[in-house]
Amino acid sequence: MTTTTLPADADGVLKLAAQSMFDTLAQAAMGMMVVDRQHRIVWISEGYKRFLPGLGHEEGDFVGRLVEEVVPNTLMAHVIETGQPMLVDLLTNQAGTFLVSRMPLRDADGGVIGALGLVLLDHPETTMQPLMTKFSRLQRELDDARQQLAAQRRPKYTIASFIGSSPVAMETKRQARRVAQTDSTVLLLGETGTGKELLAHAIHAASTRASRAFVGVNIAAVPDTLLEAEFFGVAPGAYTGADRKGRDGKFKLADGGTLFLDEIGDMPVALQSKLLRVLQEQEIEPLGSNKVERVDVRIIAATSRDLPAMVAAGSFRADLYYRLNVLPIRLPALRERLPDLEALVEALADDIARRSGLPHKGLSPDALELLSRQAWPGNIRELRNVLEQATLMTDDTVLTAAHFSSLVDGVPQLSPPPLPAAAAPRAPVADAAAATAAIKPLPQAIAELEQRAIREALEATGGNKLAASRLLGISRATLYEKLGSS
Numbered sequence: 453m454t455t456t457t458l459p460a461d462a463d464g465v466l467k468l469a470a471q472s473m474f475d476t477l478a479q480a481a482m483g484m485m486v487v488d489r490q491h492r493i494v495w496i497s498e499g500y501k502r503f504l505p506g507l508g509h510e511e512g513d514f515v516g517r518l519v520e521e522v523v524p525n526t527l528m529a530h531v532i533e534t535g536q537p538m539l540v541d542l543l544t545n546q547a548g549t550f551l552v553s554r555m556p557l558r559d560a561d562g563g564v565i566g567a568l569g570l571v572l573l574d575h576p577e578t579t580m581q582p583l584m585t586k587f588s589r590l591q592r593e594l595d596d597a598r599q600q601l602a603a604q605r606r607p608k609y610t611i612a613s614f615i616g617s618s619p620v621a622m623e624t625k626r627q628a629r630r631v632a633q634t635d636s637t638v639l640l641l642g643e644t645g646t647g648k649e650l651l652a653h654a655i656h657a658a659s660t661r662a663s664r665a666f667v668g669v670n671i672a673a674v675p676d677t678l679l680e681a682e683f684f685g686v687a688p689g690a691y692t693g694a695d696r697k698g699r700d701g702k703f704k705l706a707d708g709g710t711l712f713l714d715e716i717g718d719m720p721v722a723l724q725s726k727l728l729r730v731l732q733e734q735e736i737e738p739l740g741s742n743k744v745e746r747v748d749v750r751i752i753a754a755t756s757r758d759l760p761a762m763v764a765a766g767s768f769r770a771d772l773y774y775r776l777n778v779l780p781i782r783l784p785a786l787r788e789r790l791p792d793l794e795a796l797v798e799a800l801a802d803d804i805a806r807r808s809g810l811p812h813k814g815l816s817p818d819a820l821e822l823l824s825r826q827a828w829p830g831n832i833r834e835l836r837n838v839l840e841q842a843t844l845m846t847d848d849t850v851l852t853a854a855h856f857s858s859l860v861d862g863v864p865q866l867s868p869p870p871l872p873a874a875a876a877p878r879a880p881v882a883d884a885a886a887a888t889a890a891i892k893p894l895p896q897a898i899a900e901l902e903q904r905a906i907r908e909a910l911e912a913t914g915g916n917k918l919a920a921s922r923l924l925g926i927s928r929a930t931l932y933e934k935l936g937s938s
């Protein structure tokens with residue numbers, strides 16, 4: 453019996469190992485091929501030839517053909533160019549999916565002279581089920597994440613999202629498109645809920661800054677003492693504690709993009725001069741720093757307040773007003789564009805259905821007629837709230853006037869057109885007596901009227917006290933006081 457021992461020298465061991473590994477691979481693999489430096493097939497195993505009909509090739513001699521012509525999607529050329537092996541990879545082409553391995557072949561000096569390709573498994577989707585399931589799940593998750601990222605990067609609103617084709621709505625959109633072409637400051641004026649924020653987003657999305665940041669600050673929602681830091685940022689070490697590291701302000705965050713200053717009429721007078729300086733110089737000085745930083749920011753400001761009246765009363769700086777009022781756009785109230793009501797209801801109902809997961813609910817003609825008689829002091833936001841409440845209150849898929857009557861009870865109505873004098877009914881004498889009996893002492897009548905106005909404002913704003921106080925033209929503190937006394 454002859455026993456073969458391993459060679460004693462390292463070279464001999466390596467040669468034997470290489471030879472033996474090659475034989476093992478050649479037996480274990482389902483197919484094997486060798487290509488030269490120019491990607492031409494030098495040798496192809498019998499096993500590999502079995503896959504060729506699946507690739508659309510007749511039996512024949514493939515030696516001398518370019519590998520990429522014979523095997524679509526192969527990366528043999530890449531291995532030759534980089535000299536890097538691909539120990540495990542999935543190759544997919546019309547013959548199926550294969551688990552493959554590719555290794556460079558080197559000469560004695562280490563130069564790449566070709567490559568070896570192995571088909572380790574065909575149909576790995578059956579033989580490697582768990583791995584393939586995981587692979588396809590990860591691939592699906594990657595596709596979803598890519599889609600979500602693309603959706604997030606898409607602007608939230610475009611000018612077309614501003615629903616309405618009435619002449620006033622069309623004029624608003626025309627002005628928005630025009631100002632989007634410029635880089636000047638825009639001032640959006642309109643009652644609460646008319647779509648100022650939506651239009652600010654849309655102008656940004658239609659401008660050359662669309663790919664950069666859109667940053668919003670609601671001035672009324674930030675306590676006066678924090679506004680300066682919110683706008684201009686805080687230098688590192690300016691304060692002890694949480695802000696020790698420093699913090700970028702909204703101007704810095706919006707650099708290159710658009711800064712939306714919502715409720716600009718609520719800006720404290722003390723800060724107005726600082727804001728004016730930044731708008732003029734395009735330079736900010738973070739709190740606690742003595743260095744100025746240049747910023748390139750496009751301003752869109754908005755308010756529901758009467759700025760010229762505030763200027764006249766001394767609560768808004770005239771110079772800041774002129775600086776902001778470069779391109780003013782007035783957003784019409786909903787009651788000024790009632791022909792848009794149906795289209796708005798349609799779009800809002802769609803959005804409510806999408807967000808709530810409930811079926812889309814249509815409106816009957818009598819419901820639309822009822823809604824078009826309301827004065828809508830809270831405008832589209834108030835319309836949306838009423839639609840949302842009606843949608844949630846019933847399983848019916850068509851909302852009728854009956855579904856809305858209790859919801860709009862208390863919302864002020866548009867006054868009907870005055871009757872011609874001749875047709876005006878005369879009050880009968882008995883009605884006059886009843887009217888006299890109904891008269892209340894003036895303080896009681898005023899108190900009742902006040903409570904009713906507060907109730908309506910809260911309903912109009914969906915219970916938002918800050919917005920309600922603004923609708924009523926009083927401070928939030930006064931509103932709380934009056935609520936407490938009711």
Ligand SMILES: Nc1ncnc2c1ncn2[C@@H]1O[C@H](COP(=O)(O)OP(=O)(O)OP(=O)(O)O)[C@@H](O)[C@H]1O
Pocket residue numbers: 613614615616642643644645646647648649650651714755756796799832833836919
């Ligand atoms: N033309 C419109 N088309 C569709 N939806 C609109 C339109 N205008 C406003 N909306 C919707 O109404 C709601 C209120 O709009 P937005 O917040 O833009 O109003 P606003 O004028 O900024 O209000 P406020 O002054 O109270 O901040 C949002 O849900 C918005 O999507």
